[in-house]
Amino acid sequence: MDTTPALEIKNLHKTYGKKKVVAVDGISLTLPRGAFLGLLGPNGAGKSTLINCIVGVNKITSGSIKTFGFDVEKDYRESRKTLGVAPQEFNVDIFSKVSSTLDYVAGYYGLRKEKREKRVEELLDQFGLQEHKDKVFSELSGGLKRRVVLARALVHVPEFLILDEPTAGVDVELRRELWSYLQELSRAGKTILLTSHYLEEVELLADRFAFIDGGKIVAAGSKEKMLAGGKKLEDVYLELTGKNKV
Amino acid sequence: MNWIGLYTLMRREIERTFRVVVQTIFSPLISASLFIFVFGTVVGARIDEIGGVSYIVFVFPGILIMNVLTSAFSQASSSTYFAKWARTIEELLVAPLSYFEIMIGTVLSAVARAFTVGIVILLMGLLFGAVQMQSFPLFIFYILGVSIVFGLLGIITGLVAKSFEQLNVLSTFIILPFSFLGGMFYTLDMLPEAAQKVAIFNPFFYFVDGIRFAMVGIHDSNLLIGAIMIFALILILGGTVWRIFYTGWRIRE
Ligand SMILES: Nc1ncnc2c1ncn2[C@@H]1O[C@H](COP(=O)(O)OP(=O)(O)O)[C@@H](O)[C@H]1O
Ligand SMILES: [Mg+2]
Numbered sequence: 303m304d305t306t307p308a309l310e311i312k313n314l315h316k317t318y319g320k321k322k323v324v325a326v327d328g329i330s331l332t333l334p335r336g337a338f339l340g341l342l343g344p345n346g347a348g349k350s351t352l353i354n355c356i357v358g359v360n361k362i363t364s365g366s367i368k369t370f371g372f373d374v375e376k377d378y379r380e381s382r383k384t385l386g387v388a389p390q391e392f393n394v395d396i397f398s399k400v401s402s403t404l405d406y407v408a409g410y411y412g413l414r415k416e417k418r419e420k421r422v423e424e425l426l427d428q429f430g431l432q433e434h435k436d437k438v439f440s441e442l443s444g445g446l447k448r449r450v451v452l453a454r455a456l457v458h459v460p461e462f463l464i465l466d467e468p469t470a471g472v473d474v475e476l477r478r479e480l481w482s483y484l485q486e487l488s489r490a491g492k493t494i495l496l497t498s499h500y501l502e503e504v505e506l507l508a509d510r511f512a513f514i515d516g517g518k519i520v521a522a523g524s525k526e527k528m529l530a531g532g533k534k535l536e537d538v539y540l541e542l543t544g545k546n547k548v
Numbered sequence: 549m550n551w552i553g554l555y556t557l558m559r560r561e562i563e564r565t566f567r568v569v570v571q572t573i574f575s576p577l578i579s580a581s582l583f584i585f586v587f588g589t590v591v592g593a594r595i596d597e598i599g600g601v602s603y604i605v606f607v608f609p610g611i612l613i614m615n616v617l618t619s620a621f622s623q624a625s626s627s628t629y630f631a632k633w634a635r636t637i638e639e640l641l642v643a644p645l646s647y648f649e650i651m652i653g654t655v656l657s658a659v660a661r662a663f664t665v666g667i668v669i670l671l672m673g674l675l676f677g678a679v680q681m682q683s684f685p686l687f688i689f690y691i692l693g694v695s696i697v698f699g700l701l702g703i704i705t706g707l708v709a710k711s712f713e714q715l716n717v718l719s720t721f722i723i724l725p726f727s728f729l730g731g732m733f734y735t736l737d738m739l740p741e742a743a744q745k746v747a748i749f750n751p752f753f754y755f756v757d758g759i760r761f762a763m764v765g766i767h768d769s770n771l772l773i774g775a776i777m778i779f780a781l782i783l784i785l786g787g788t789v790w791r792i793f794y795t796g797w798r799i800r801e
Contacts, residue, residue, distance in 0.1 A: 318801060354801075357642045361800045379550075382644040393635035397567065409556025410643035454639075 306371040308384075308462050308493035309333040309356070314365035316351050316517075325351040327517035328365075333495070335370075335461075338488045340508030341497045344543055348517040349497045350390050353466050356495075357387045369462060383411070386460030388451045390467045390497075396440035400431055400450055403439065404457055411458035425453040428483075430476075444471045452480065462493040469498060481507060505535040513542050553645045557653030558660065561627055565661050572623070572661060573668060576615040580669045583611045584676050587733075598735060599766035601680070608678040609760040610732030612669050613694060617755070618723055620662035620695035624654055624702025629715050632707065637799060647793035651703070651786075658699030659692065666691050679763070686762035693778040694755050700785035707798040726752040736768040751777055 309332065316326035326348045333339055341349050354360035356367055358378055367374045372381035394403055404425055408418040426432045429449040434442060439450065452468055463484075469477045484507055488494055498504050504511065505525075512522040521528070521542050528538055565572045588604030595603040631637040640650050673679040681687060701722065709715035729743075730752030736744050747753050754774030761767035793799065 359638050359641050359800060361796050379644045379646055382642060385642065387642055389638065391635070393638045395634065395636045395639075397564075402563075406556055406560050407639060407643070409559070410550075410553045410640065410645055412550050412552045412644070414552065 305334075307332045307368075308335045308337065308370060309495070310368045310371075311352075311356075312366045314352070314355060314367060315363045316348075316355055316360060317363050318351075325517055326355065329514070329517070329519055330365075331512060331519065331522070333493060335493055336488070336491045338484075338494045338507060338509045339496070340504035340511045341495060341514065342501070342504060342511060342539060343497075343514040347514045349514060350466055351517075352514070353387065353389075353464055353495070353497070357385055357464060358382060359389075383458070384461045385464060386455040386458065386462070387464045388455040388466065388468050390470070392439075392447055392451060394439045394447070394450060394454070397438055399436055399438055400442070401426065401435040403450060404453060407454050408457045413458065421457060425456060429453045430479075445473050445476055448472050449476060460492075462495070463487065464495045466497050467499065468496070469500060469503060477503070501535045501539060505529075511535070511538075513539065515543055550645055550649055553643065554649045554653050557640070557645065557650065558657050561623070561654070561657030562660055564627070565623065565657070572619070573665060576619060576665050577668050577672060580611050580615050581672055584608065584673065584678055587611075588676055588678060599764070601764055601766070604676065604678045605680055605764060606760070606766075607733055608673050609763045610730070610756045612666060612673065613690065613755055613759045614727050614732060615669055616662045616666045616691055617694050617698040617727075619665040620658040620698040621702040621705070621723060622719065623661040624658040624699040625706040625709070625715060625719060626702075627654060627657065628703050628706025629709055629712075632798065641800065648790060651789050651793055654703055655696060655699040658702060659695045662695035662698075663691065680765070681763055682765040683762045687759065689775075690755065690759040690762055690778075693775075693782065694759075697778060697781045697785060700782070700789050703789050704785070704792070707792060726750055729753075730756045731768065732756050751781065754778075 311329055311331040314326050314329045315324075317324050329348075329352060341352070343349055351360060355362050356369065356374060358374060358381075362375060369381045370384045372378075372384065374381045398406070401422055404422045405418055408421055413421060426435050429452060431446070431449055431453065434446055439447065442450065448468065448471065452465070455463060455465070469480060472480075481503065484494060484496070488507075496504065496508060508525065510522070510524045511528055513520045521538075529535065584604065587607050592603040597603070598606045631640070645653075670679060705715065705718050705722065709718055729747065730750055731747065736747060739747060748769070754769050754777050757767050757769040758771060758774045758778075761771060
């Protein structure tokens, strides 16, 4: 079996703009295939920045990132094929119908017409979007928008799924559905990186955690190790960040 | 090459264009019709033939190429500007499309819109008896070359503009002065001598003159210089856009 890690980040630094706002400050992280990582940290810790560097939305200031052995800058096209991302902020064409949005993205990944149509149908069913498929994005409620973004991340059946606060502003029903769906994907051997503000969610789903604060990893390890002795994730989190609110 | 991806990018742009068909196709058609009406029927009746053809036949190629290049420009600039503004460009960045493919897809959509507008105006011109066609291959060459140049220029403008106002102002500044001084309505020898010397440095002058030669068979400029200029602009602007995409300037933070 191929043992190239799903994700290999080496000494990543990311600063924004001329003012050189430091968002990621020397992160190294390796995820084996099939891992389910919960990435935790307060607002402004650098979680979204890290994700945007992995998927190619942000430029890397220094350091390197590889997914399945593909450098995200040098072999960006190969790397992108392995990734599916649901960003924290909506970046969908608000004038585009739900079904078209999914269809276009399937096209970007090179799916042929018949395959695209089949895949879009599957996703519309799976995410309860069938009755909304002809609505344009701006007409949808927040929860439905989130569904579209999640469905879009899965169009090409990626090996590595990256979800940036996917359950923010989502109703309980979708949250539960998503949980069982993620567990299913994880059992099927997909690698998953999840950020969330709901600690119980991360505790339930992930098999390892990384805490970041101020652009640095302050602690990381397997669920077993970090929650040894029956500790709750919340306690660990508060200990580490010294903050009483997530 | 990710052909399906490239094709999808174009399909999306073209569908977007037809969502606002009034703006993209009808408004150039109306402006061209007004030009044809005013210059063909009203003013044209009082103007002698130029180069052996009626005034409307003389000005029609200029009207056509102006609308073609404006269409290519606004397609590429608005598409680029909105993709950045609404962050839908991220959808392309995370997909397995090369920066080259994104650039080609955007330019080809601009060319597609420019051709559509060109054909519609050509049909309109036929109705008014304003169309002559000396060399169809040359006609296609100029339409294609000019729309690629302005598609590329549109991408750069869409990236440079930081607000919607800036986008409009830049468009006006780039297109209007050059086009009115580009010999759409007159031959070079009608200009004062000083202006003639300046006109030969205006690329629009070569575009208008080239398409007029393809259609009417008369020309003022050195056609070879015009053709070289088109190729050179495509290379320079294409290289610039490719470099911008590659470095991520204004695209990736
Ligand atoms: N586009 C940007 N320009 C400048 N600074 C930014 C930008 N995006 C994020 N930052 C800054 O980078 C830091 C990390 O932000 P972010 O990655 O969004 O954190 P998180 O997702 O953990 O909340 C913050 O200090 C934030 O203000
Ligand atoms: Mg974030």
